[in-house]
Amino acid sequence: MADPQIKWRKIKNDLFKGLVVFLSLLATLPLLLILFYILRQGFSSINWSFLTNLPKPVGESGGGISNAIVGTLIIVGTAAVMAIPLGVLAGIYLNEQRNSKVARYCDLAIDVLQGIPSIVIGIIIYEWVVRTMGGFSAFSGSAALALMMLPFIAKTTQETLKLVPNHLKEASLALGVPYYKTVLKVIVPAGLSGILSGAILGIARVIGETAPLLFTAFGNPFMSTELSKPMSSLPLVIFNYATSPYEDWHQLAWGASLILILIVLTLNMITKFIESRWKIQF
Amino acid sequence: MEDSVLKLKDFNAFFGENKVLKNINLDIEERKVWTILGPSGCGKTTLIRCINRMHEMTPGAHTSGQIFLKEKDIFGINPVLLRRKIGMVFQRPNPFPTMSIAHNVLAGYSLNGIKLSKNERNEIVETSLKDAALWDEVKDKLSQKGTFLSGGQQQRLCIARTLAMKPEVLLLDEATSALDPVSTAKIEELIFQLKNQYTILMVTHNMQQAARVSDKTAFLFLGELIEYNDTKEIFTNPRHKKTQDYITGRFG
Amino acid sequence: MNETLKLTDANWSKAISRKEKGFTITLWLVAISVIILVMAAFLTLLVQSIPSIKANGFSFIYGRMWNPITGEFGALPFLAGTLLTSFLALLIATPFSIAVALFLGEYYKKGMMSQLLKNMIDLLAAIPSVIYGFWGLFVLIPIVRKLQIALDIPPYGVGIFSASVILSIMIMPYAISLSRQVIQMMPSDLKEAAYALGATRFEVIRKVIFPHVLSGLFAGILLALGRALGETMAVTMLVGNTNALPDSIFAPGNTMASVIANEFTEATGAVYSAALVEIGLLLFVVVAIINLVGKRIIKHLAYT
Ligand SMILES: Nc1ncnc2c1ncn2[C@@H]1O[C@H](COP(=O)(O)OP(=O)(O)O)[C@@H](O)[C@H]1O
Ligand SMILES: [Mg+2]
Numbered sequence: 077m078a079d080p081q082i083k084w085r086k087i088k089n090d091l092f093k094g095l096v097v098f099l100s101l102l103a104t105l106p107l108l109l110i111l112f113y114i115l116r117q118g119f120s121s122i123n124w125s126f127l128t129n130l131p132k133p134v135g136e137s138g139g140g141i142s143n144a145i146v147g148t149l150i151i152v153g154t155a156a157v158m159a160i161p162l163g164v165l166a167g168i169y170l171n172e173q174r175n176s177k178v179a180r181y182c183d184l185a186i187d188v189l190q191g192i193p194s195i196v197i198g199i200i201i202y203e204w205v206v207r208t209m210g211g212f213s214a215f216s217g218s219a220a221l222a223l224m225m226l227p228f229i230a231k232t233t234q235e236t237l238k239l240v241p242n243h244l245k246e247a248s249l250a251l252g253v254p255y256y257k258t259v260l261k262v263i264v265p266a267g268l269s270g271i272l273s274g275a276i277l278g279i280a281r282v283i284g285e286t287a288p289l290l291f292t293a294f295g296n297p298f299m300s301t302e303l304s305k306p307m308s309s310l311p312l313v314i315f316n317y318a319t320s321p322y323e324d325w326h327q328l329a330w331g332a333s334l335i336l337i338l339i340v341l342t343l344n345m346i347t348k349f350i351e352s353r354w355k356i357q358f
Numbered sequence: 359m360e361d362s363v364l365k366l367k368d369f370n371a372f373f374g375e376n377k378v379l380k381n382i383n384l385d386i387e388e389r390k391v392w393t394i395l396g397p398s399g400c401g402k403t404t405l406i407r408c409i410n411r412m413h414e415m416t417p418g419a420h421t422s423g424q425i426f427l428k429e430k431d432i433f434g435i436n437p438v439l440l441r442r443k444i445g446m447v448f449q450r451p452n453p454f455p456t457m458s459i460a461h462n463v464l465a466g467y468s469l470n471g472i473k474l475s476k477n478e479r480n481e482i483v484e485t486s487l488k489d490a491a492l493w494d495e496v497k498d499k500l501s502q503k504g505t506f507l508s509g510g511q512q513q514r515l516c517i518a519r520t521l522a523m524k525p526e527v528l529l530l531d532e533a534t535s536a537l538d539p540v541s542t543a544k545i546e547e548l549i550f551q552l553k554n555q556y557t558i559l560m561v562t563h564n565m566q567q568a569a570r571v572s573d574k575t576a577f578l579f580l581g582e583l584i585e586y587n588d589t590k591e592i593f594t595n596p597r598h599k600k601t602q603d604y605i606t607g608r609f610g
Numbered sequence: 611m612n613e614t615l616k617l618t619d620a621n622w623s624k625a626i627s628r629k630e631k632g633f634t635i636t637l638w639l640v641a642i643s644v645i646i647l648v649m650a651a652f653l654t655l656l657v658q659s660i661p662s663i664k665a666n667g668f669s670f671i672y673g674r675m676w677n678p679i680t681g682e683f684g685a686l687p688f689l690a691g692t693l694l695t696s697f698l699a700l701l702i703a704t705p706f707s708i709a710v711a712l713f714l715g716e717y718y719k720k721g722m723m724s725q726l727l728k729n730m731i732d733l734l735a736a737i738p739s740v741i742y743g744f745w746g747l748f749v750l751i752p753i754v755r756k757l758q759i760a761l762d763i764p765p766y767g768v769g770i771f772s773a774s775v776i777l778s779i780m781i782m783p784y785a786i787s788l789s790r791q792v793i794q795m796m797p798s799d800l801k802e803a804a805y806a807l808g809a810t811r812f813e814v815i816r817k818v819i820f821p822h823v824l825s826g827l828f829a830g831i832l833l834a835l836g837r838a839l840g841e842t843m844a845v846t847m848l849v850g851n852t853n854a855l856p857d858s859i860f861a862p863g864n865t866m867a868s869v870i871a872n873e874f875t876e877a878t879g880a881v882y883s884a885a886l887v888e889i890g891l892l893l894f895v896v897v898a899i900i901n902l903v904g905k906r907i908i909k910h911l912a913y914t
Binding site for chain 1: 654
Binding site: 247261 | 410412415417438439440441442443445446448450452453454455456465466469470471505516519520523
């Protein structure tokens with residue numbers, strides 16, 4: 077009487093496990109397909125002139141995306157310079173004054189900021205910066221990306237510092253080290269690997285963002301390094317070329333996608349490396 | 359007494375509404391070892407954290423009454439400065455995990471941005487580690503991380519780090535309670551040596567330890583200072599019933 | 611050195627106090643400015659949408675016509691497009707997400723396989739939206755078109771369905787990490803007790819784990835929904851950009867985010883651009899509420 081029931085329970089158990097494994101493997105299929113496509117299409121379009129030339133008009137061969145590569149580095153670099161210090165300081169505040177009212181509201185604000193859709197960030201920066209400066213600019217693009225990085229960096233800093241044990245802080249204070257030096261020279265260094273990898277991950281997260289750049293950095297077919305002028309960037313180029321009707325441009329877009337993916341993967345790998353190598357044992 | 363180093367006068371400490379030290383009056387002489395003895399939770403840690411003004415770092419914590427360091431009201435001294443004059447060793451060893459052994463010893467200087475020449479540095483490291491009875495064990499691995507040492511060695515490293523600042527008073531908060539008997543014995547021996555140079559105020563709930571190393575013992579119970587006297591007196595001839603109950607093991 | 615500092619060194623003490631105060635105030639100012647930044651963002655959207663709010667009133671939400679030339683601004687097609695794509699995406703992503711979360715959080719907590727799977731899911735999260743859109747255009751759309759021909763419906767390729775499929779892939783890593791988090795929060799003694807009674811793993815998952823983490827899974831799905839609602843680039847590239855109420859899941863449409871992406875730079879006239887900002891405002895508010903509620907639930911779960 078009990079035997080067939082136990083058997084049936086075992087079968088159900090195995091079936092469910094099979095389903096979990098099957099669905100899990102299926103979930104990785106899109107990734108494999110996407111990587112396969114980008115690698116196959118991308119590699120054939122990457123060569124020296126692709127990396128060093130400017131875009132050419134339709135029909136002319138040999139166009140490149142040098143301006144977009146340079147633009148991405150400038151826009152994202154400027155964003156990082158704005159967002160990292162602010163984000164780290166905000167994270168320090170959230171950790172140090174965790175019971176204060178301001179910290180509670182700041183935490184809330186960061187949660188809201190983190191959720192704002194990237195396209196809406198674009199609108200906000202358009203109203204704040206583009207209107208004020210009187211036109212599209214690389215700087216406004218950086219501001220938009222900075223606004224997206226800020227909450228992420230603040231959160232990772234806060235979470236990292238939360239793990240730094242309080243007795244280190246006390247040890248430092250008891251040695252007669254002022255509070256601000258204790259924070260900057262004991263607490264922050266103890267969490268440095270986490271903060272650093274958070275910052276790099278923050279960069280990796282925004283470097284592929286397109287939506288907030290549509291009405292800020294806007295794009296530019298020429299080489300520009302001026303923050304006050306419109307500037308090209310890899311995601312913008314991918315979007316514009318991918319949605320164009322020209323085969324040549326699609327090829328350029330595959331190449332640009334491969335470059336962008338490689339950059340993102342490298343940044344992700346660096347963070348993994350930092351996290352595993354520099355982990356401090358408390 | 360003219361050689362009084364530390365003096366508490368009508369001193370109270372609070373956590374919010376909760377009064378954890380009640381009207382403490384105490385007079386601590388130079389170059390003596392004092393023990394604050396009492397059951398867990400009676401306010402020993404709070405007492406020494408008040409003396410170097412770490413108590414007030416806790417949100418909601420405050421004090422009333424006075425504490426004098428060499429006749430000066432400590433609440434009129436910048437706490438940062440005060441803490442350089444009054445060193446503290448915690449219950450759990452807490453070397454800086456990012457620093458080597460040598461850097462841990464010098465932490466009070468480097469974190470404060472005090473510039474030292476190479477000779478000064480070497481000298482401070484050597485004398486402090488020697489004073490802390492750790493030199494022989496670590497002299498060959500000064501550049502290793504302090505966190506690789508054993509618990510007892512780590513605690514002596516913390517003592518060395520504190521001695522390096524040349525404080526006038528040394529506070530030890532159950533500095534041996536997390537350690538094995540051998541390390542405990544080493545640190546007790548060390549305390550005995552150090553009293554030639556420093557005034558030491560140590561906290562323990564371990565009566566044998568108090569009896570072994572201290573000149574004077576104060577008995578603290580539920581935030582009140584029940585009595586204090588020469589250690590021998592306290593253990594052989596306590597005046598108060600509560601003290602007697604405690605040292606005869608009737609509670610705690 | 612130390613001896614040179616006297617206990618009453620007033621200048622030194624003052625300098626230190628000043629620096630300490632400066633540091634504390636700097637931190638405080640940063641925190642305050644983050645708060646102000648977010649409030650200002652909300653107010654900016656609100657103020658800039660006033661012309662549209664005044665001109666369109668509530669018809670903005672239920673109006674089916676979006677015609678900038680005649681000055682008619684009914685955003686219902688976009689609201690519908692956003693809700694449709696997001697829910698469809700959730701529907702597709704949820705079973706996969708829970709499966710992977712169980713795989714990583716219950717069946718294979720350690721080992722090569724789970725490390726590999728975890729890294730792959732992380733990778734999936736790292737791929738930029740625009741690349742998903744690009745890939746969708748050239749790989750997914752042809753497949754969908756074949757499917758549509760087989761089903762004998764107009765083979766647009768682009769449309770709500772294609773956008774939803776891509777969207778489901780994009781939100782999966784997020785949903786997985788949240789579900790895994792709540793599954794791992796589950797106290798193991800509860801599970802041990804059930805195993806000790808001879809329950810199979812499936813029974814433990816169904817009768818012990820699921821009931822216990824249900825609210826957490828719900829919060830995870832809610833947060834994934836928040837992601838989906840605001841996702842822009844891939845959807846814009848695949849949804850078909852048609853300003854009409856979609857009449858089937860294969861029909862082309864438009865979402866709130868995609869209409870902003872398409873029309874914001876060319877919007878002429880105060881009401882037109884204000885109408886687009888108003889869509890942004892709606893997105894902002896809805897996503898903010900979803901995020902706060904979802905995070906509140908998860909935080910609550912972590913403490914109990
Ligand atoms: N951070 C704190 N907040 C509130 N109350 C505290 C805190 N630390 C200690 N106390 C209370 O103060 C009293 C004295 O504690 P403590 O000085 O640590 O005792 P001891 O060191 O003698 O064990 C205890 O009743 C304890 O509950
Ligand atoms: Mg204590």
